[in-house]
Amino acid sequence: MVKIKKVSKVLGGIGLFIAGLFIGSLILGNITAQGPYDRALEIAKARQLNPDAVENALKTYHPTGVLDEYIMFSSGGHSGQVIVIGIPSMRILKYIAVFTPEPWQGYGFDAENKKVLQGTNCDPLRAKLTWADTHHPAISETNGDYDGQFLFIGDKANARIAVIDLRDFETKQIVCNPLGYSNHGAAFVTPNSEYIIEPSQYAVPQGGAYAPLSEYEKKYRGFITFWYFDRKAGRIIPEKSFAVEAPPYWQDLCDAGKLESYGFAFCNSFNSEMATGKPLGSPNPLFEVGASQNDMDYLHIVNWKKAEEIVAKGGAKEVVGIGGFKIKVIPLDVAAKERILVFTPEPKSPHGVDVSPDGKWIVVGGKLDTHATVYSIQKIKDAIEKGKFEGKDKFGVPIIAFKDSVEAQVPIGLGPLHTVFDNKGFAYTSVFIESVVAKWKVGEWKLYEKLPVHYNIGHIAAAEGDTVSPDGKWVVALNKWAIDRFSPVGPLHPQNFQLVDISGDKMKLVYDMPIPLGEPHYAQIIKADKLKPWTVYPEVGWDPVKQAKSPYATALGKERIERKGKTVYVYATAIRSHFTPEIIEVEEGDKVVMYITNVERARDATHGFALGGYNINLSIEPGEVGFVEFVADKPGVFPFYCSEFCSALHLEMAGYLIVKPKKE
Numbered sequence: 001m002v003k004i005k006k007v008s009k010v011l012g013g014i015g016l017f018i019a020g021l022f023i024g025s026l027i028l029g030n031i032t033a034q035g036p037y038d039r040a041l042e043i044a045k046a047r048q049l050n051p052d053a054v055e056n057a058l059k060t061y062h063p064t065g066v067l068d069e070y071i072m073f074s075s076g077g078h079s080g081q082v083i084v085i086g087i088p089s090m091r092i093l094k095y096i097a098v099f100t101p102e103p104w105q106g107y108g109f110d111a112e113n114k115k116v117l118q119g120t121n122c123d124p125l126r127a128k129l130t131w132a133d134t135h136h137p138a139i140s141e142t143n144g145d146y147d148g149q150f151l152f153i154g155d156k157a158n159a160r161i162a163v164i165d166l167r168d169f170e171t172k173q174i175v176c177n178p179l180g181y182s183n184h185g186a187a188f189v190t191p192n193s194e195y196i197i198e199p200s201q202y203a204v205p206q207g208g209a210y211a212p213l214s215e216y217e218k219k220y221r222g223f224i225t226f227w228y229f230d231r232k233a234g235r236i237i238p239e240k241s242f243a244v245e246a247p248p249y250w251q252d253l254c255d256a257g258k259l260e261s262y263g264f265a266f267c268n269s270f271n272s273e274m275a276t277g278k279p280l281g282s283p284n285p286l287f288e289v290g291a292s293q294n295d296m297d298y299l300h301i302v303n304w305k306k307a308e309e310i311v312a313k314g315g316a317k318e319v320v321g322i323g324g325f326k327i328k329v330i331p332l333d334v335a336a337k338e339r340i341l342v343f344t345p346e347p348k349s350p351h352g353v354d355v356s357p358d359g360k361w362i363v364v365g366g367k368l369d370t371h372a373t374v375y376s377i378q379k380i381k382d383a384i385e386k387g388k389f390e391g392k393d394k395f396g397v398p399i400i401a402f403k404d405s406v407e408a409q410v411p412i413g414l415g416p417l418h419t420v421f422d423n424k425g426f427a428y429t430s431v432f433i434e435s436v437v438a439k440w441k442v443g444e445w446k447l448y449e450k451l452p453v454h455y456n457i458g459h460i461a462a463a464e465g466d467t468v469s470p471d472g473k474w475v476v477a478l479n480k481w482a483i484d485r486f487s488p489v490g491p492l493h494p495q496n497f498q499l500v501d502i503s504g505d506k507m508k509l510v511y512d513m514p515i516p517l518g519e520p521h522y523a524q525i526i527k528a529d530k531l532k533p534w535t536v537y538p539e540v541g542w543d544p545v546k547q548a549k550s551p552y553a554t555a556l557g558k559e560r561i562e563r564k565g566k567t568v569y570v571y572a573t574a575i576r577s578h579f580t581p582e583i584i585e586v587e588e589g590d591k592v593v594m595y596i597t598n599v600e601r602a603r604d605a606t607h608g609f610a611l612g613g614y615n616i617n618l619s620i621e622p623g624e625v626g627f628v629e630f631v632a633d634k635p636g637v638f639p640f641y642c643s644e645f646c647s648a649l650h651l652e653m654a655g656y657l658i659v660k661p662k663k664e
C-alpha cells in the first residue's frame, strides 16, 4: 500500500528509509496521507542527498521550539570568549564575553563588569588587555561529574583564569597568575572543583623578574598553580591558592585524577631539553628542533592533596610576583623531597593528558608519536610508595622508570593529541597529522576504527566524555583547518567543528559547523538539563556581579537625580518604552553615576543603554541594575537610547544628556 513512485536505483535507499518513516508514522497514527513524504523524497532527490545524508539531516534537525539535548561550551580561541553550542543541532546559542569587551552584552562598558574585565589581581599591563587566547574551558564538578554551576577558562597568552557563573552565563572574575605570563593547560578542575589547575607554558624567571637566557636553568621556572575556588562566593580566592614550582620544561596540559587517582594531577611537558632558542647568527637550534631532541619528556605527577598539607604546615614560601601580587609557592626542592612532584617519561613531543572515567588510566598523546601511551595509577602509586625510582632529574625530582608506570601503548596513528571517553569502554583520540578520530578500547588497548575528519583535528569533545560517567552518543571533532568544506570567504578560513554520531558500532560523521571567530581549542559537552540558568534575574534590582540585590535598585516612581559636590547620581528605571528620568542635565566636568534598573519581569525584555560620544553601551536584562560611570568632559547635547528593539515604541525609548559648558 505504500507507493513510492519514480525511485531511481541510486535513491532506492532513501525511498526505503522514507518509506520506513512513513510506515512508522502510520503505525503511530499521526499521519493519514502519504503526500508529505513524497515531497521529502523529491527534495532529497533534487538535492542529490544519499540515504546517509538524509539520515544525518534527520538526526540533527530541530523543528522550531525543540531544544537540544546537550550543550557544548567551546573555547573561543583568540576571541577571548566562550561559544555555547546546542548539540546535536550545532546551533550557536551564545558567545559568552570573557576576556574581550563585548558590546551586545554590555561587557566592558558597564562600570561594574568593566572591573571584572580588568581582573582582581592583575598588574597594569594585564588590566588593560582587550583580548585573550582562550584554550580550555572546564565545567565545575561534584564527585567528578559536571554539576553545571560554573565554567572556568584559561587565557594562554596572559596566564589568566576566568570564572563564569552558569546561572546567568556571565563572567564574574578574572585572576592573573603573578608567577608568569603564559599558561597552557588551563583550566582543569579537581573532582569537586576544590581547585582550578593552571600550569605555565613558556618558562620565565619566576614572578616576572628579569634574567638573561644564559641563566635559564638557574632562574627560569615553570609553575603548576592550584587556584582555590570558593563555590559559595563563586570566586577564586588567591590567598587560599598555591603553586608548585616546576623546572623550566614548558609544562603543557593537565588533567586531574579522579576516583582511583583522586588527589593527583597530571601535566605534560615538552622542553625537557631546556632549549633556549636561536639568537640570530647563533649555531643553537631553533626551538622547533631544540625542544624536540629527546625521545622522552616528563609527565609531571602532582600530589595536590599532599601539597595542600605542606601548605597548611607552612611549607610554602610567599612569592611576590608580577604587579606586586602574592602567591604561596612550594619550592621545587620541597616538592621533590616530599614527592609532591614526581616524573615519569612520556614519548615524543607529548601533548594531551586525559584520565579515564574510572580514574585508573592516564592517556598521553604525542605530537610526533604513533601511540596513545597509557599509564597505570596503581603502578605509579606503587612506585612512589616503594621509592622505586630510576633516578632524579637535574632539579632532584624523582623519576619513575617508564616500564614501571606504563600499562600500554596503543598504536592509533601519527600525531595523537587528546582523548575522550564514552559509556561503552571506548576511548576517542584526536590524531592531528593523520586527520582522524581513532576509536580504541580501554583495557583491550586495541584500535577499533579510524574516522577521517576535515582537517587537522586538534581537540575532541564527547558528551560528558571527561567525567566519571560519560554519556556516549556524540563526539565533536574540533578541526583546525576547513580548507574546502565551506564557501570561500577569503584567505582566513573558519574552523570546522564536525559532529560524529558514536551511538552505533561505527562512527558516523553527521554535520559540519563553521566557527568564524578565533581558533577554539578544548570544548566540553554537558547534558542540557543539568544547567539551571535563570530566564530573568531573581529579583528586580539585581546586581549580576555581586549576584545579590543592589543597594542602588530603583523602584518605579522613586527615580531621582542627586548631586553631591561634583558628582551627579541618577537613579533611573527602564521599562517598555521609556527611561525615567529621560532628561539629565549636568555641568561640564561633572562625574555622572547612573544606576538604571530594568523593572521588567518578562523573559527577554532586555533594554540597552547606549550613550553617544562616551563609548557606553549597557545590556540591562530583566531585573538587572546597569551601572554607568563617566566624566562628562565634553559639553553638548548627547542623545541616549535603548539599544535593544524591545517594543513598538522602542525608538522613542530615548533621552538627552545635556552637558552645560563651564562658565568662563
Ligand code: K7E
Binding pocket: 135, 136, 184, 253, 351, 352, 417, 418, 458, 459, 520, 521, 522
Ligand atoms: Cu591541544 Cu591548548 Cu588543548 Cu589546542 S591545545 S588543540
Ligand code: CUA
Binding pocket: 575, 576, 577, 606, 607, 608, 642, 643, 644, 645, 646, 647, 650, 651, 653
Ligand atoms: Cu527598551 Cu528598546
